[in-house]
Amino acid sequence: MQPDRVHVESSVGYALKQAAAALRGAMDTALRPLGLTVPQYACLELLGSSPGLSAAELARGAFVTRQSMHAVLTGLEQRGLLARPPAAPRGRALPTQLTERGVAVLDEASRAVARVEQRMLGALASTDDVARLHRDLVACAEAVASADDVATRG
Amino acid sequence: MQPDRVHVESSVGYALKQAAAALRGAMDTALRPLGLTVPQYACLELLGSSPGLSAAELARGAFVTRQSMHAVLTGLEQRGLLARPPAAPRGRALPTQLTERGVAVLDEASRAVARVEQRMLGALASTDDVARLHRDLVACAEAVASADDVATRG
DNA sequence: GAGCGTATGTCAGGCTGCTGACATGCAGCC
DNA sequence: GGCTGCATGTCAGCAGCCTGACATACGCTC
Known part of the structure; x- marks a missing residue:
């Protein structure tokens, strides 16, 4: 969706x-x-x-x-x-x-x-959840930052 | 830990x-x-x-x-x-x-x-990951906000 | 060496958002 | 009814952060 x-x-x-x-x-x-x-x-x-x-x-x-x-x-x-x-x-x-x-x-x-x-x-339930949240947040930050770079440069 | x-x-x-x-x-x-x-x-x-x-x-x-x-x-x-x-x-x-x-x-x-x-x-990999991230963020916000309430009131 | 691009430190000016304060309107309780 | 507590709207004053600008120092290319 x-x-x-x-x-x-x-x-x-x-x-x-x-x-x-x-x-x-x-x-x-x-x-x-x-x-x-x-x-x-x-x-x-x-x-x-x-x-x-x-x-x-x-x-x-x-x-x-x-x-x-x-x-x-x-x-x-x-x-x-x-x-x-x-x-x-x-x-x-x-x-x-x-x-x-x-x-x-x-x-x-x-x-x-x-x-x-x-x-x-x-x-959060477990330390695994904490680790996944951390990983996802960093991934999201990188994804949206690179997108912002493209928009700024373009 | x-x-x-x-x-x-x-x-x-x-x-x-x-x-x-x-x-x-x-x-x-x-x-x-x-x-x-x-x-x-x-x-x-x-x-x-x-x-x-x-x-x-x-x-x-x-x-x-x-x-x-x-x-x-x-x-x-x-x-x-x-x-x-x-x-x-x-x-x-x-x-x-x-x-x-x-x-x-x-x-x-x-x-x-x-x-x-x-x-x-x-x-993120799947829509399940998105839903979990959303849920975890809301839970974190509630947890830290209530903690802040306690600190402010105490 | 000269020139260009980039990164850093620093100053001046302005804008945004916050804290503090006050007046108003409603709900409760005595 | 009167009083207290609370929420809302609004004004003034102030701190924080940003944009813009400039000088300096390095690396690269010619």
Whole structure:
């Protein structure tokens, strides 16, 4: 069946937005006691798993523009949670590193977000379901992103 | 296994955000030729399936605040795509209806978005997978939303 | 070496959406 | 009837994020 119209009740896209909005709200409330916003947390988490990322790479990983990430990095740097070299060792990219305090804050924030995610995934029956959901979401993202590329370039 | 930390590569929440961001971008490019933003389209689609919704109900359905929806409604009303009575027939809620032009614009927009969603779902193997993804997303949204309620109220 | 394309960092301006606040209308309970 | 609680519509103010622009640095080609 190839529906040529969207129906709100059965639309996967609508359910996707619904789940993303709910997760965003829950993360906001979980991170507020730590004084972190979701973009700030995303930045820390990316740096935790991939130290030395540049601002542009962080921006792509957090789904924001370079300019927005620039503001996030400035704030986190002033709070002493991360450090950047004053000059670029190669090209223009400034490799960013978490400070000791940044690692500590990330550790606490990551645990808080993990609890939220666990509660969300409690709605699923088995770990197989979780793995399949993850795989399907990544596949959907790639499919629709490539389609967007075609539309943008064409 | 109960991970107490988030790992970007395996996080369902990250994949969810990724898919939602990609879908949002693709919808933006698909709707731009029609002169519609995503919130405007969402408003039309909700009215199409449920005529007579109030601004507050539309806001909840589109995952924005009443204030944002108010601005969307004002714009669409000036373009003649929807109509609201000058006075509330009951309480304060103003039941909103699509105009003939609004129905026509929605029809075209809905087809464009359906094409995007079809391309996204092309990444999945069967219609069973689509149905399961839809069901799992709705379940996740409910689970994390109720958790957020508890956190907010407590 | 010169030129072009691309990627990055950064600044300025504007637009969107949110928080906070207030007035209005309905339902409940005393 | 009067009061409280709640939902809705609307206004003002503010933060966040984006678009546009520019300078710089690398890789490639000629």
